[in-house]
Amino acid sequence: MKYFENFPKLIYTLGQNNLNQQLVTDILSRSNFLREIRDNVDIAYEYQIKDSDTPEIIAHKIYGDAYRSWIILLFNQIINPYYDWPMKNDVLETYITNKYSMNVETSRNTIHHYEKEIEKVSTYSNIVLDSNTQTFIISQYDFNSNTNALVENTLPSVADTSLVIDTDTFNYPQYTLTVTTKHKAVSNYTYEFNENEKRRKIRLLEDFYVQRVEQEFKEIMRNA
Numbered sequence: 001m002k003y004f005e006n007f008p009k010l011i012y013t014l015g016q017n018n019l020n021q022q023l024v025t026d027i028l029s030r031s032n033f034l035r036e037i038r039d040n041v042d043i044a045y046e047y048q049i050k051d052s053d054t055p056e057i058i059a060h061k062i063y064g065d066a067y068r069s070w071i072i073l074l075f076n077q078i079i080n081p082y083y084d085w086p087m088k089n090d091v092l093e094t095y096i097t098n099k100y101s102m103n104v105e106t107s108r109n110t111i112h113h114y115e116k117e118i119e120k121v122s123t124y125s126n127i128v129l130d131s132n133t134q135t136f137i138i139s140q141y142d143f144n145s146n147t148n149a150l151v152e153n154t155l156p157s158v159a160d161t162s163l164v165i166d167t168d169t170f171n172y173p174q175y176t177l178t179v180t181t182k183h184k185a186v187s188n189y190t191y192e193f194n195e196n197e198k199r200r201k202i203r204l205l206e207d208f209y210v211q212r213v214e215q216e217f218k219e220i221m222r223n224a
Contacts, residue, residue, distance in 0.1 A: 043205065043206050043209050044075070044203045044204060044205050044206060045203065045204055045206070046202070046203055046204075047062075047203065047204045048200050048201060049085070049086050049199070049200040049202060051086075051088055054085075055070075055072050055073055055078075055085065056069045058204070059071070063207060063210050068210060071205060071213060072204065075203065075204070083095075085199060086196055086200050092192065092193065095192070096189060096192050099192070107187065107188040107192075108160070108189040108190075109158075109187065110187060110188050111159045111185045111186070111187060111188075112187055112188045112190070112191040113186055113191065114137070114140070114155050114156075114183060114185055115135050115136065115137055115138060115183070115184045115186055116135070116165075116181065116182070116183055116184075117133060117162070118133065118135075118136075118179065119133045119180045119181075119182070120133075120177060120178070120179050121178045122176070122177050122178075123176050123178070124174065124175045129175055138153060138183070140153055140155060153183060154183060155183050155185060156183060156184065156185040157185070158185065159185050159186070159187035159188075159190075160185065160186065160187045160190055161184070162182045162184040162185070163182060164180060164181070164182050165181045165182060165183055166179075166180070166181040167179070167180045167181070
């Protein structure tokens, strides 16, 4: 089913008289029909978008019809398939070049922001039991609650490098916990690359529910 074929029609007048009229699709119609389905975690599953994937390719592969790509886009609230969908490497580099008005090499060497990374590793007899990392964006200055003053953070001066700020080790009867704090400088390129990678994880509606979604959509648009 094509997405726009079920949209309501309206008469559009060209020019200042009523003689030149055309029947056009009302593309401004909107529907929230997927909201309840989208919130139901039991009828969808995660999918990792590959470089070769487009919404049409996934729809053909999963649902047997490339025209069902609109279900994938709406289900994941993707409004602009060009920028909300993962960009291929050459497109991403062009996007970075235009956004920051610099070439790719310069974007790799220009600091976008700083981050604090706290890594916690639990070990026993040199065997890693658990490991997790928390990351926070930080500024060049931090607030010292003891002196009520701003203090300058120790930060890397080179993009995409990190400095170890502190390492603490805590010994417990059953394990040893090591907490390492680092400050990182993230480049423009790395920031945009990571944001692009986040878009690769989407959710796909189970094939069983696709026809029901199409029917509901037709009914809603018919009454729009």
